[in-house]
Amino acid sequence: MDNSYKIKVQNVTKEYDLYKSQSEKLRSFFSLSNTKVPHFWSLMGISLEVKPGETLGLIGVNGSGKSTLSNIISGIIPQTTGIVDVRGDTSIIAIGAGLRGNLTGLENIRLKALMQGLTNPEIDALMDDIVGFADIGDFLYQPVKSYSSGMKSRLGFSIAVHVNPDILIIDEALSVGDDTFYQKCVDKIAEFKDEGKTIVFVSHSLKQIEILCDRVAWIHYGTLKELGATKDVVKHYREFTKWFKGQTKKEKKHFQRQMKENQKAFDIDAYQKQVTEERQAAEPNATNMAARVKKDFYGSVISEKMGWGTRLLTIAVGIIFVLTCLTNISGHSVGDVVQHPSNLVHPETVLHDANTTQSVK
Ligand SMILES: Nc1ncnc2c1ncn2[C@@H]1O[C@H](COP(=O)(O)OP(=O)(O)OP(=O)(O)O)[C@@H](O)[C@H]1O
Numbered sequence: 476m477d478n479s480y481k482i483k484v485q486n487v488t489k490e491y492d493l494y495k496s497q498s499e500k501l502r503s504f505f506s507l508s509n510t511k512v513p514h515f516w517s518l519m520g521i522s523l524e525v526k527p528g529e530t531l532g533l534i535g536v537n538g539s540g541k542s543t544l545s546n547i548i549s550g551i552i553p554q555t556t557g558i559v560d561v562r563g564d565t566s567i568i569a570i571g572a573g574l575r576g577n578l579t580g581l582e583n584i585r586l587k588a589l590m591q592g593l594t595n596p597e598i599d600a601l602m603d604d605i606v607g608f609a610d611i612g613d614f615l616y617q618p619v620k621s622y623s624s625g626m627k628s629r630l631g632f633s634i635a636v637h638v639n640p641d642i643l644i645i646d647e648a649l650s651v652g653d654d655t656f657y658q659k660c661v662d663k664i665a666e667f668k669d670e671g672k673t674i675v676f677v678s679h680s681l682k683q684i685e686i687l688c689d690r691v692a693w694i695h696y697g698t699l700k701e702l703g704a705t706k707d708v709v710k711h712y713r714e715f716t717k718w719f720k721g722q723t724k725k726e727k728k729h730f731q732r733q734m735k736e737n738q739k740a741f742d743i744d745a746y747q748k749q750v751t752e753e754r755q756a757a758e759p760n761a762t763n764m765a766a767r768v769k770k771d772f773y774g775s776v777i778s779e780k781m782g783w784g785t786r787l788l789t790i791a792v793g794i795i796f797v798l799t800c801l802t803n804i805s806g807h808s809v810g811d812v813v814q815h816p817s818n819l820v821h822p823e824t825v826l827h828d829a830n831t832t833q834s835v836k
Pocket residue numbers: 491492493515517535536537538539540541542543544
């Protein structure tokens with residue numbers, strides 16, 4: 476196996492349908508016409524690798540796609556296209572993600588640890604350490620939905636680092652804690668780095684990024700703007716934010732609108748064609764390049780969109796299910812219900828018909 480990377484993402488995109496409401500989503504599922512729902516491409520083709528033992532920082536302005544990327548790497552959400560290869564004996568946790576609001580802190584600890592593959596005796600042995608590190612007092616016995624964001628972060632971070640993951644994904648977890656907790660987390664991350672673990676660190680704090688990261692990826696409105704040594708990328712990002720702050724309010728708005736429009740107008744087929752051409756140019760003698768690129772784009776993803784065949788099948792199965800339930804409840808045959816659906820609504824009619832039939836006999 477190629478051990479040169481721990482995480483590889485290649486040509487990764489993420490598309491969202493921008494439904495205005497749940498009912499619009501439902502209507503579009505049943506609609507026979509191809510209703511035009513606006514699309515938004517949160518990621519427009521990201522390729523990068525994280526080496527074993529490396530700490531990679533993800534930076535970028537609000538809404539640039541950092542969390543989308545870290546959630547895809549964590550396996551929390553699927554990519555729309557591309558390869559995501561996370562290697563080795565991995566146990567990945569995105570801080571704060573996956574805490575269940577209705578469960579208490581203690582219950583969440585057990586649940587997340589079980590989901591990471593730990594046994595109950597192993598969890599019992601770790602419990603004091605996890606509770607001690609989180610240091611949230613009696614809130615441990617309260618449902619997580621009553622926690623402040625700082626408390627959620629404390630609990631999430633504490634569980635994450637104690638289940639001993641090989642790869643740790645930290646998404647903005649340190650920005651909400653107080654100074655004491657922040658220092659504890661930084662020390663813990665440093666310990667992880669010393670142990671040679673791989674870390675993906677998402678943060679708006681360039682200071683934290685400078686302290687902790689070996690390399691940095693600058694995600695810019697769905698694209699990878701720059702990937703390189705922390706010093707260089709942070710310098711360029713600071714130049715960009717300085718430039719942006721220097722713009723007038725109107726110019727800022729125009730710039731942001733333009734960027735979002737680009738993300739709505741992104742053409743996945745054109746991108747696939749461009750990748751095919753680039754790879755063909757790099758390997759002029761390679762055959763079947765279009766098919767190979769297509770496989771790389773779609774071979775490892777499960778389509779989130781239902782084709783018409785699947786939709787019709789789902790609707791048919793739904794109807795059969797409802798009919799079966801109704802016939803079971805009413806005691807009539809499926810044929811009866813299909814021919815006289817009103818029998819279900821007016822059971823007395825059924826009784827009358829049955830009596831009539833009996834008396835005729
Ligand atoms: N479920 C969703 N449906 C539609 N759009 C979404 C969804 N989730 C995220 N987005 C959009 O994708 C883009 C990227 O969001 P993401 O949260 O990844 O950005 P970010 O860089 O982590 O931002 P921040 O720094 O503010 O946390 C944003 O424009 C966001 O509005």
